[in-house]
Amino acid sequence: MAKKNQHIEKAILMNDTEIEYVLTDNPPRGGMKHTYFTPDRKFAIQFFNKEEDAENPQMHSRLENIVGLYNPTLAEEYGGAMGNTKETAAYFANLFCWPVALIKYPEFGVVCPTYPPNFFFGKHAVKSGVNLDMAGKDKKSRWFTSRAISKCLADDECGNFQTMLRLSISLARAVRRLHTAGLSHSDLSSNNVLIDPKTGTCVVIDIDSLVVPGVFPPEVAGTKGYIAPEVLETMDLPFDDPGRKLPCATTDLFALPVLLYEYLLKRHPLDGPKIYTTTSTEDDEYMQYGPMATFIENPHDTSNRPDDLQVTIHDLGPYLEKMFLQAFVEGMHDPEKRPTAAQWEKALVKTWDLLQPCPNSNCKAKWFVLHDVRNPVCPHCGTRLRADDVIHVRLKKPMRGRKGQWQQTGEINLYDNMPLFKWHFLANVYPDEKMQDRTMQAYISHQGSEWYLVNNALEGMLSPKGNLVPIGQAVWLRNGEMFPTSNQQDALLMEVVKG
Numbered sequence: 001m002a003k004k005n006q007h008i009e010k011a012i013l014m015n016d017t018e019i020e021y022v023l024t025d026n027p028p029r030g031g032m033k034h035t036y037f038t039p040d041r042k043f044a045i046q047f048f049n050k051e052e053d054a055e056n057p058q059m060h061s062r063l064e065n066i067v068g069l070y071n072p073t074l075a076e077e078y079g080g081a082m083g084n085t086k087e088t089a090a091y092f093a094n095l096f097c098w099p100v101a102l103i104k105y106p107e108f109g110v111v112c113p114t115y116p117p118n119f120f121f122g123k124h125a126v127k128s129g130v131n132l133d134m135a136g137k138d139k140k141s142r143w144f145t146s147r148a149i150s151k152c153l154a155d156d157e158c159g160n161f162q163t164m165l166r167l168s169i170s171l172a173r174a175v176r177r178l179h180t181a182g183l184s185h186s187d188l189s190s191n192n193v194l195i196d197p198k199t200g201t202c203v204v205i206d207i208d209s210l211v212v213p214g215v216f217p218p219e220v221a222g223t224k225g226y227i228a229p230e231v232l233e234t235m236d237l238p239f240d241d242p243g244r245k246l247p248c249a250t251t252d253l254f255a256l257p258v259l260l261y262e263y264l265l266k267r268h269p270l271d272g273p274k275i276y277t278t279t280s281t282e283d284d285e286y287m288q289y290g291p292m293a294t295f296i297e298n299p300h301d302t303s304n305r306p307d308d309l310q311v312t313i314h315d316l317g318p319y320l321e322k323m324f325l326q327a328f329v330e331g332m333h334d335p336e337k338r339p340t341a342a343q344w345e346k347a348l349v350k351t352w353d354l355l356q357p358c359p360n361s362n363c364k365a366k367w368f369v370l371h372d373v374r375n376p377v378c379p380h381c382g383t384r385l386r387a388d389d390v391i392h393v394r395l396k397k398p399m400r401g402r403k404g405q406w407q408q409t410g411e412i413n414l415y416d417n418m419p420l421f422k423w424h425f426l427a428n429v430y431p432d433e434k435m436q437d438r439t440m441q442a443y444i445s446h447q448g449s450e451w452y453l454v455n456n457a458l459e460g461m462l463s464p465k466g467n468l469v470p471i472g473q474a475v476w477l478r479n480g481e482m483f484p485t486s487n488q489q490d491a492l493l494m495e496v497v498k499g
């Protein structure tokens with residue numbers, strides 16, 4: 001509700017609709033814009049700080065494209081991105097705070113949805129006794145990736161390894177969606193990705209500096225630690241110098257793994273002990289994040305490696321280890337070698353299937369990637385699993401044109417009460433934005449030293465002997481058994497490997 005001495009103004013959108021907003025004396029001010037809110041606070045009304053930005057035709061053209069043609073949060077039938085359905089639009093509306101309309105009066109401006117309430121800290125955000133006021137602040141990634149701040153936050157605000165992996169998948173998917181459309185974010189950083197580790201969700205904000213095809217790119221300064229080395233290195237060249245490297249998809253592919261590394265390992269991939277030059281702090285930082293940037297876990301050059309690395313990329317399992325090496329060793333100074341967002345998304349999803357709950361109830365991470373079943377130890381706290389608690393299944397799909405031959409498509413670690421979904425039973429089904437059916441098909445039950453697969457909703461489920469398993473019934477998973485999981489045409493084959 002509007003307080004006294006605030007008054008309601010009217011803005012007019014490009015389509016001549018009126019929208020009301022509450023005019024305040026000191027509106028929140030960012031680098032480029034200041035913000036008012038609609039009386040119900042569902043939308044932010046943003047105007048530019050500088051007249052030249054508000055009147056820049058490139059800015060208008062960029063924003064028109066962002067709100068319409070390239071909008072993944074709006075279905076194609078309503079003027080959004082090509083091929084976008086209502087369902088995929090709804091899915092991406094949760095991952096982006098995407099501008100919904102442009103304002104023409106009283107001046108050029110943007111209407112954005114406000115962030116969902118779970119992206120604001122509540123009253124109990126910090127540990128008791130800590131003198132830090134976070135209540136009402138938005139949950140920028142940097143509060144969680146900065147050691148000084150994150151150690152003050154209440155434990156439940158910080159989530160656990162599983163929720164961090166979940167939001168990492170969402171971020172990779174969001175960037176993949178931009179890149180598939182030919183867009184790039186250009187300023188991805190810990191300031192413009194909000195995360196809620198409690199629920200494992202994230203939202204990408206500050207969309208208006210997106211690089212849109214055919215429109216002159218925005219002059220974005222970037223954020224220290226997330227600017228690709230080649231951009232920092234050429235930043236002093238004139239904007240139109242052909243040698244100047246501007247933000248684009250391959251520079252997003254530097255910032256994305258920096259954020260993922262920070263979420264999963266709680267440290268920055270370039271912040272190590274190495275001193276690059278003693279001439280000045282500024283020069284040293286320039287070398288550290290620019291021409292000399294050295295990954296702290298570079299296996300060939302250990303000059304920047306901290307002494308106390310307890311959990312490393314190796315502990316994140318084979319898929320992510322390979323990706324981080326490709327991004328920060330081969331791709332550090334060779335942008336074309338960096339993994340794509342789609343590759344990150346795939347590797348993160350495969351890693352999700354290797355998750356295992358830590359049996360130590362005091363373990364802060366609560367979950368870990370069990371990548372070596374012969375050495376099942378939580379890297380976060382050192383707790384070892386009992387051999388009886390380790391079981392995994394290999395998923396195989398029929399090879400096209402080769403009857404009776406199967407090809408491995410995935411591997412999953414099982415644990416008690418683990419839910420299994422359609423993509424665990426059917427070939428060519430992926431847990432992405434197109435997959436609307438998220439009904440639990442079956443779950444794992446661990447009793448004594450035995451393991452069972454319980455049918456929850458899977459039509460035509462088969463037992464290892466080939467008998468139909470009705471809903472509510474279970475099959476016994478014995479070591480070495482290999483069987484088609486259902487009588488459906490695209491059914492995957494499951495091979496049980498114990499211990």
Ligand SMILES: [Zn+2]
Binds near residue numbers: 365366367383
């Ligand atoms: Zn643990």
